[in-house]
Amino acid sequence: MSLLSGQYVIGVDLGGTKIYTALAGEDGRILAELKIPTGTEKGLQNVVDGIVDSVEQVCKTAEADPGAVSTLALGAPGPLDTKGGIIHYAPNLRWRNIPIRQILEERIGISVLLDNDANLAALGEHVFGAGRGVANMVYITVSTGVGGGLILDGKLYRGFTDEAGEIGHMTIQPYGPLCSCGNRGCLEAVASGTAIAREARDLVARGAGQVILVAAEGDPGKIDAAVVASAAAGGDPEAVSIITGAAGSLGIGIANILNLLNPSLVILGGGVMETGALIWEEVKKEVRNRALDAAWTVARLVPAELGGRAGVMGAIALALDRE
Amino acid sequence: MSLLSGQYVIGVDLGGTKIYTALAGEDGRILAELKIPTGTEKGLQNVVDGIVDSVEQVCKTAEADPGAVSTLALGAPGPLDTKGGIIHYAPNLRWRNIPIRQILEERIGISVLLDNDANLAALGEHVFGAGRGVANMVYITVSTGVGGGLILDGKLYRGFTDEAGEIGHMTIQPYGPLCSCGNRGCLEAVASGTAIAREARDLVARGAGQVILVAAEGDPGKIDAAVVASAAAGGDPEAVSIITGAAGSLGIGIANILNLLNPSLVILGGGVMETGALIWEEVKKEVRNRALDAAWTVARLVPAELGGRAGVMGAIALALDRE
Numbered sequence: 168m169s170l171l172s173g174q175y176v177i178g179v180d181l182g183g184t185k186i187y188t189a190l191a192g193e194d195g196r197i198l199a200e201l202k203i204p205t206g207t208e209k210g211l212q213n214v215v216d217g218i219v220d221s222v223e224q225v226c227k228t229a230e231a232d233p234g235a236v237s238t239l240a241l242g243a244p245g246p247l248d249t250k251g252g253i254i255h256y257a258p259n260l261r262w263r264n265i266p267i268r269q270i271l272e273e274r275i276g277i278s279v280l281l282d283n284d285a286n287l288a289a290l291g292e293h294v295f296g297a298g299r300g301v302a303n304m305v306y307i308t309v310s311t312g313v314g315g316g317l318i319l320d321g322k323l324y325r326g327f328t329d330e331a332g333e334i335g336h337m338t339i340q341p342y343g344p345l346c347s348c349g350n351r352g353c354l355e356a357v358a359s360g361t362a363i364a365r366e367a368r369d370l371v372a373r374g375a376g377q378v379i380l381v382a383a384e385g386d387p388g389k390i391d392a393a394v395v396a397s398a399a400a401g402g403d404p405e406a407v408s409i410i411t412g413a414a415g416s417l418g419i420g421i422a423n424i425l426n427l428l429n430p431s432l433v434i435l436g437g438g439v440m441e442t443g444a445l446i447w448e449e450v451k452k453e454v455r456n457r458a459l460d461a462a463w464t465v466a467r468l469v470p471a472e473l474g475g476r477a478g479v480m481g482a483i484a485l486a487l488d489r490e
Numbered sequence: 491m492s493l494l495s496g497q498y499v500i501g502v503d504l505g506g507t508k509i510y511t512a513l514a515g516e517d518g519r520i521l522a523e524l525k526i527p528t529g530t531e532k533g534l535q536n537v538v539d540g541i542v543d544s545v546e547q548v549c550k551t552a553e554a555d556p557g558a559v560s561t562l563a564l565g566a567p568g569p570l571d572t573k574g575g576i577i578h579y580a581p582n583l584r585w586r587n588i589p590i591r592q593i594l595e596e597r598i599g600i601s602v603l604l605d606n607d608a609n610l611a612a613l614g615e616h617v618f619g620a621g622r623g624v625a626n627m628v629y630i631t632v633s634t635g636v637g638g639g640l641i642l643d644g645k646l647y648r649g650f651t652d653e654a655g656e657i658g659h660m661t662i663q664p665y666g667p668l669c670s671c672g673n674r675g676c677l678e679a680v681a682s683g684t685a686i687a688r689e690a691r692d693l694v695a696r697g698a699g700q701v702i703l704v705a706a707e708g709d710p711g712k713i714d715a716a717v718v719a720s721a722a723a724g725g726d727p728e729a730v731s732i733i734t735g736a737a738g739s740l741g742i743g744i745a746n747i748l749n750l751l752n753p754s755l756v757i758l759g760g761g762v763m764e765t766g767a768l769i770w771e772e773v774k775k776e777v778r779n780r781a782l783d784a785a786w787t788v789a790r791l792v793p794a795e796l797g798g799r800a801g802v803m804g805a806i807a808l809a810l811d812r813e
Contacts, residue, residue: 246784255784303650317750319642326752327626330784333749338742338780341663350745350780419661422673423746426656427640429649457661457673461569461578461653 175231177222177239178482180284183207183259186214187475188221190229190236191483195295199228200479207260214260215267219274240280240486241267242287242478249329252281280485283325286332287481288473289316290323292434294484296472303430306471307334309417310437313355319428323490335359337423339416354420358413360392360439366409367395378403396442407445414446418453425454425462436471498554500545500562501805503607506530506582509537510798511544513552513559514806518618522551523802530583537583538590542597563603563809564590565610565801572652575604603808606648609655610804611796612639613646615757617807619795626753629794630657632740633760636678642751646813658682660746662739681739683715683762689732690718701726719765730768737769741776748777748785759794 175198180187182205189200201221206213218241226233246255252268254260271279282290289298289306298304298318307315313335317324325331335355336348343352344362356362367390370376382398383389398406421433440446447468455463473480484490498521503510505528512523524544529536541564549556569578575591577583594602605613612621612629621627621641630638636658640647648654658678659671666675667685679685690713693699705721706712721729744756763769770791778786796803807813 319647320645322643324642324751326785327754328752328784328788330752330782330788331750333752333782333785336749336782337746338662339664341738341742348782415664419664423660424750426659427654427747427750428647429651429653429656431650459653459656459659459671461651462649462656465651465653 175226175229175236176483176486177225177236178479178486179218179221179239179241180287180478180482181205181214181218181241181243181260182284183244186217186221187479188218188225189479189483190225190231191487193487195480195483195487195489197480197483198231199225201225201228205260211262211265215270215274218271222275236277238278238280238486239271239275240282240287240482241271242282242284242482243267245283246328246330247281247283249280249282249325252279254281282482282485283316283329283332284478285314286316286323286325287485288314288436288477289318289332289434289481290484290490291473291477291479291481292436292471293318293323294489295480296477297434297469298432301432303428304432304434305334305421305424305428305430306434306436306477307421308437308471308477309358309435309439310360312361313359313437317428334420334424337420339419354416358416358420358439360437363392363395363409363413363439364390366412367406370405370409376405379406382406392439393442396445399445400443410442410445411449413439414449415453417446418450419457421450421468422454422457422463425458425466429462429465431465431467433466433468434471435468436474436477440470498549498552498559499806499809500548500559501802501809502541502544502562502564503610503801503805504528504537504541504564504566504583505607506567509540509544510802511541511548512802512806513548513554514810516810518803518806518810518812520803520806521554522548524548524551528583534585534588538593538597541594545598559600561601561603561809562594562598563605563610563805564594565605565607565805566590568606569651569653570604570606572603572605572648575602577604605805605808606639606652606655607801608637609639609646609648610808611637611759611800612641612655612757612804613807613813614796614800614802614804615759615794616641616646617812618803619800620757620792621755624755626751627755627757628657628744628747628751628753629757629759629800630744631760631794631800632681632758632762633683635684636682636760640751657743657747660743662742677739677743681736681743681762683760686715686718686732686736686762687713689735690729693728693732699728702729705729715762716765719768722768723766733765733768734772736762737772738776740769741773742780744773744791745777745780745786748781748789752785752788754788754790756789756791757794758791759797759800763793
């Protein structure tokens with residue numbers, strides 16, 4: 168299909184393991200997309216080449232004139248500076264103070280926008296997913312880590328220095344397990360997929376958790392949140408306790424957000440939220456227990472709709488100036 | 491002084507114990523003010539009469555023509571509906587679903603605005619106090635309870651149903667003391683003046699806390715946050731431990747807010763924050779420990795400037811449409 172006269176935008180979701188690039192029309196519909204390995208270990212130049220090649224490739228696939236692409240928006244892990252277009256620090260890319268916007272603008276010759284990947288996922292769900300038409304919503308993704316983004320009074324809320332939305336680093340258990348950020352008891356340290364798997368492996372290492380071990384085909388290395396959730400779904404009390412604990416912590420975090428921000432919608436995505444009904448039931452129970460009635464009664468908790476596409480769809484929304 | 495040709499606004503801060511009314515000019519400067527007892531026990535009509543009388547009185551004091559008052563803004567405890575002008579539920583006024591805006595507009599004959607008292611205190615500090623010119627700021631008051639308000643991207647943030655800013659009901663200790671809201675371990679239940687006094691009284695009831703008891707002139711009924719803080723300032727380890735514990739909880743709550751909202755300013759007011767240097771030092775230490783570096787390094791923690799006037803000044807700001 169040829170749309171030579173049309174205007175296009177490109178969204179790029181830059182992660183530690185893959186670069187996800189999509190070309191979209193003015194309505195936001197994806198016309199072509201491509202995922203390639205990030206190749207961080209080969210250095211910055213290689214990652215930039217990967218983005219540039221991906222852009223050419225999606226244009227070619229969609230038979231779109233690269234000259235008709237108005238804007239490229241890039242979602243990347245923070246901390247970063249959206250106005251300056253600089254990624255300050257991205258441990259999983261091994262980058263420090265990379266002026267990625269300038270680099271890409273010089274290579275591709277079009278306007279480039281940079282934003283935080285979790286913020287863009289929130290924006291994606293807001294514009295194209297479960298949060299369409301909702302002015303006050305919170306997006307939380309629970310997978311390896313816990314991240315999120317805020318849409319407040321109809322706009323993506325970034326904070327003073329683009330650092331807002333770090334939901335995963337809310338303290339839930341003041342004396343809880345150490346988090347990668349150095350703090351103790353962060354939501355990410357007690358409710359992420361990594362935390363769930365760690366707890367189950369600790370059980371197994373102590374000679375307990377045998378049902379979980381069987382669900383992992385006898386290999387402790389295969390224990391992840393999905394394995395624990397499947398054992399829990401089968402009624403294993405140890406697995407139920409781990410999932411319930413993580414859900415309870417998530418519920419505390421969400422209740423805190425309801426009390427503080429009074430959204431009408433909380434969108435929950437990420438692999439951990441896809442492990443079954445138990446985690447949803449327990450999250451809702453804890454939120455209802457903890458949140459003020461006036462905040463709880465007006466807030467719905469719903470699953471994300473865009474899955475792994477949320478970030479790239481958010482980048483497309485940003486490029487289309489639909490924040 | 492007569493300003494017959496000028497335009498005036500009136501701010502009213504309606505609390506459980508007092509009605510605080512102030513008349514201001516277009517520049518927000520207070521020209522006359524009055525505090526009277528709320529008299530809740532005498533019923534709704536009496537409270538309304540008190541507000542109407544106060545309005546007449548401040549006009550008289552300032553020699554202002556009541557016909558030149560454009561707007562009255564009323565701050566009241568929530569939950570309430572700012573658009574409908576209805577106070578849904580105010581336990582300390584014993585009110586349920588009172589259409590206070592309509593009642594006052596009919597009695598006074600001018601435009602009336604209603605908003606949450608803590609939100610208006612935040613707005614007061616934003617427009618006239620420690621947060622002048624600051625687009626992303628959080629106001630927290632720590633006194634009998636813990637309340638607050640949010641200014642985000644330059645505007646008062648109210649949430650979907652005017653319930654935002656309930657900082658006092660953030661869970662800090664999941665299995666902590668019961669809060670008046672029914673939840674456990676809320677910030678208010680572990681760090682308010684009431685919580686500090688309760689902890690000290692519990693100590694004394696167990697036969698400990700003798701230095702605190704002396705500071706309270708031997709009367710456990712006189713133990714409050716100021717008494718505990720003065721014993722702590724004198725080096726009493728039990729008092730230091732109570733203040734440090736409350737400050738640590740406050741620090742966790744503030745760190746959570748920095749990570750979530752990335753403000754450039756946190757304004758701390760209320761009697762507990764005026765008890766001395768120890769609580770400030772300990773709050774800052776905990777925030778630095780808990781908040782992400784990127785959020786902590788850009789955020790200042792400063793004392794409120796308006797004291798007990800914050801709410802009425804915020805009402806004036808609202809009446810002047812300076813939210």
